[in-house]
Amino acid sequence: MAFPAHGRRDFGKVALTMPERDLVKTGIAGLDDILAGGLLRGSVVLVEGTAGTGKTTLGVEFIYRGAAEFNEPGVIVLFEVSPDKLVRDAALFGWDLPALERAGRLKIVFTTRQVFQQEVQQADSLLLDEAAAIGARRIFVDGLVPRTMGDGDTRRNTPEAFHLLAEGLQRERLTAILGVEVAGFPDARLGASLPEEFIADTVIQLRTEPMERAVQRSIEIVKARGQDYRMGRHSFSIVDGKGIEVYRRVQAPRDSLREEAAAFDPSTRVTTGVPGLDDLMGGGLFLGSTTLVVGITGSGKSVMSLQYVAEGARRGERSIMLTLDEPRAQVLRNAATIGIDLKPSIDKGLVRLVYDRPQEIEIDRHFLELEKIVKEFRPRRAVIDSLSTYGSSLGPTGRSFRDFFHAVVALMKEHQVTTLYNHENPELLGMSSVMGPYGVSSLVDNVVLLNWVELGDTFRQALTIAKMRANAFDRTTRECEIVNGQGMRVLPREIPPGATRRLAFWEYFGLVARSPERHPPSGLQGSRQ
Amino acid sequence: MIFPGRRDVIQKILPTDSVALQLVEAAGLRDACDLDLLLFFSRHPRVVLSSEQLAAYVGYELAQVARALDRLLETGLLRRTLNQGASGRMYVLEVDSAGEWLESLRRVCATPDGRNSLKALLKQRQSQNGDSSHRGLSGARSS
Numbered sequence: 001m002a003f004p005a006h007g008r009r010d011f012g013k014v015a016l017t018m019p020e021r022d023l024v025k026t027g028i029a030g031l032d033d034i035l036a037g038g039l040l041r042g043s044v045v046l047v048e049g050t051a052g053t054g055k056t057t058l059g060v061e062f063i064y065r066g067a068a069e070f071n072e073p074g075v076i077v078l079f080e081v082s083p084d085k086l087v088r089d090a091a092l093f094g095w096d097l098p099a100l101e102r103a104g105r106l107k108i109v110f111t112t113r114q115v116f117q118q119e120v121q122q123a124d125s126l127l128l129d130e131a132a133a134i135g136a137r138r139i140f141v142d143g144l145v146p147r148t149m150g151d152g153d154t155r156r157n158t159p160e161a162f163h164l165l166a167e168g169l170q171r172e173r174l175t176a177i178l179g180v181e182v183a184g185f186p187d188a189r190l191g192a193s194l195p196e197e198f199i200a201d202t203v204i205q206l207r208t209e210p211m212e213r214a215v216q217r218s219i220e221i222v223k224a225r226g227q228d229y230r231m232g233r234h235s236f237s238i239v240d241g242k243g244i245e246v247y248r249r250v251q252a253p254r255d256s257l258r259e260e261a262a263a264f265d266p267s268t269r270v271t272t273g274v275p276g277l278d279d280l281m282g283g284g285l286f287l288g289s290t291t292l293v294v295g296i297t298g299s300g301k302s303v304m305s306l307q308y309v310a311e312g313a314r315r316g317e318r319s320i321m322l323t324l325d326e327p328r329a330q331v332l333r334n335a336a337t338i339g340i341d342l343k344p345s346i347d348k349g350l351v352r353l354v355y356d357r358p359q360e361i362e363i364d365r366h367f368l369e370l371e372k373i374v375k376e377f378r379p380r381r382a383v384i385d386s387l388s389t390y391g392s393s394l395g396p397t398g399r400s401f402r403d404f405f406h407a408v409v410a411l412m413k414e415h416q417v418t419t420l421y422n423h424e425n426p427e428l429l430g431m432s433s434v435m436g437p438y439g440v441s442s443l444v445d446n447v448v449l450l451n452w453v454e455l456g457d458t459f460r461q462a463l464t465i466a467k468m469r470a471n472a473f474d475r476t477t478r479e480c481e482i483v484n485g486q487g488m489r490v491l492p493r494e495i496p497p498g499a500t501r502r503l504a505f506w507e508y509f510g511l512v513a514r515s516p517e518r519h520p521p522s523g524l525q526g527s528r529q
Numbered sequence: 530m531i532f533p534g535r536r537d538v539i540q541k542i543l544p545t546d547s548v549a550l551q552l553v554e555a556a557g558l559r560d561a562c563d564l565d566l567l568l569f570f571s572r573h574p575r576v577v578l579s580s581e582q583l584a585a586y587v588g589y590e591l592a593q594v595a596r597a598l599d600r601l602l603e604t605g606l607l608r609r610t611l612n613q614g615a616s617g618r619m620y621v622l623e624v625d626s627a628g629e630w631l632e633s634l635r636r637v638c639a640t641p642d643g644r645n646s647l648k649a650l651l652k653q654r655q656s657q658n659g660d661s662s663h664r665g666l667s668g669a670r671s672s
Contacts, residue, residue, distance in 0.1 A: 082572045082573055083572065083573050083574060083575070084571070084572040084573075085572075102625075107575055108574070108575060109575050109576065109577055109619075110573040110575065110576040110577075110578075111576060111577040111578060111617065112578060112582055115577050115578060115579065115582070115615075115616065115617035116577070118615050118616065118617060119577060119612075119615065119617060122612070122615060124612065125612070125615075126577055126610055126612045126615070126617065126618075126619040127577055127617075127619070129610075130575070130619065
């Protein structure tokens with residue numbers, strides 16, 4: 001549900017002033033973002049989940065952050081977990097609950113569901129008196145049971161019992177999080193919602209979802225009365241020493257500025273650092289453009305990337321290299337073999353190497369970190385090495401890979417980062433498809449193919465620019481070579497006389513089509529033009 | 530877990546265990562129900578429960594818990610707030626007024642052996658004093 005923006009609005013000649021929303025920041029990293037700022041004050045929020053999904057942690061952090069960071073004292077009501085265990089577990093996150101209690105900012109109350117139900121309904125409730133004594137603005141009630149909210153007596157399992165509970169909390173103007181244990185979530189399409197969900201202002205569902213053999217946590221706001229929120233399942237982690245970190249799902253709608261910035265600058269070129277390549281491109285890549293570099297392993301993708309980054313450093317431009325394939329030390333070693341010492345550029349803050357292990361990658365967290373780096377480091381150049389590894393982690397089917405790639409491309413364009421995306425094509429000789437099952441090549445501005453071609457008894461390296469948006473470019477397949485200590489270079493089309501006894505690529509056709517044949521002597525002159 | 534014969538050993542050494550004696554004296558404990566109730570409140574310093582629920586949580590008869598509650602309330606260590614018309618009463622353990630002995634008591638009772646040692650000491654003191662005003666461990670423990 002998306003409400004119109006609040007504030008002053010005109011309806012004809014009558015000016016109406018809409019009240020500003022009083023939002024309560026949860027303080028939980030990332031959660032306020034997907035709640036579009038926080039919870040409406042006085043809301044009754046159901047946090048549903050099966051055992052171990054993080055309901056208690058979320059509720060306790062809500063209270064802790066309120067008391068410690070927002071000057072909003074709070075009350076925690078427990079039915080099953082003993083307070084001393086809660087205090088012990090909270091300490092793992094660095095939350096000193098006893099200190100807050102001593103400071104009169106927190107009260108932890110242990111009771112039963114039956115007593116709690118009676119208490120909240122009473123005007124002179126002991127429990128609510130305790131809350132009022134410290135000026136509590138927040139309350140977390142842990143361990144409610146659906147359809148037995150209140151006293152657990154099945155004879156009184158009515159939505160009215162929960163309604164009374166919600167009324168009692170609202171009367172005290174407490175922003176309440178109620179942790180609700182559920183056995184599982186019904187299929188939303190069947191409409192089998194809990195009656196309590198209709199009464200609550202906000203409903204948040206926590207899940208642990210299998211990802212192959214791993215498990216990923218997700219959080220979904222399924223209802224938030226009177227406020228906007230980001231729909232869909234976002235992932236989250238429970239991090240030792242910190243608490244909950246929510247990562248907005250990669251697929252979430254982007255900032256409109258990002259879409260507006262999608263057009264690259266057609267007047268500024270970014271040099272590749274590969275001798276001969278810029279000439280084929282008419283001077284280099286366009287600033288902010290997206291380039292796919294495709295080739296089988298060993299065809300020179302990483303070498304080209306390293307030269308691209310080194311070229312940036314040479315020009316004083318910041319670059320990031322995000323790699324899933326090779327850890328930082330390996331990247332540095334690879335660079336050294338082609339005569340590039342990245343360490344001084346890293347020390348100067350011109351190059352940042354970012355490595356994330358591809359196994360069990362949490363794509364929402366990963367993207368959020370990338371977004372943070374791009375915003376803070378503000379690179380002009382970037383290398384993503386490689387898309388195929390993302391594909392292996394996320395799977396070619398489904399939307400995860402495609403949505404992630406869309407989001408990264410949009411992010412880089414918004415910040416005008418000229419980016420190379422390496423993709424490993426499995427074909428040894430030639431190429432019949434640019435990206436195989438990952439049909440995203442239409443998103444990119446430029447495509448560079450790196451191929452092996454077999455001529456005589458030799459594999460020779462070929463480079464073809466297959467696509468370059470909004471630019472006239474050289475479409476010939478050119479030979480390139482990688483020399484130890486020097487790196488990659490694109491060879492001239494004409495091999496200088498006496499330089500080598502082998503034939504130049506232009507003397508063949510069908511190189512990329514895997515069936516190279518020499519042009520007949522009579523056709524040589526024509527084909528060179 | 531207490532192995533066969535271990536209980537006797539514990540009972541023999543407890544009267545000379547000055548730490549245990551100091552703890553029992555500091556807390557004003559007279560029987561096992563006192564101890565378990567105090568430990569319950571140390572784990573749950575602020576509760577809203579009916580008397581019956583409280584007795585069920587600590588595992589003693591209602592009358593026994595009522596006597597132990599009275600003693601804790603008399604020491605000022607526990608504060609109780611009644612609410613007319615509601616079964617729940619709020620109990621708040623005044624942790625700050627307990628001093629360091631409460632933490633020591635918790636540490637001793639953090640293991641089954643430690644807790645059983647103190648209970649054995651309390652039982653022995655009861656029999657030595659011939660205290661018949663309350664039943665302590667000889668009462669009808671529900672467990």
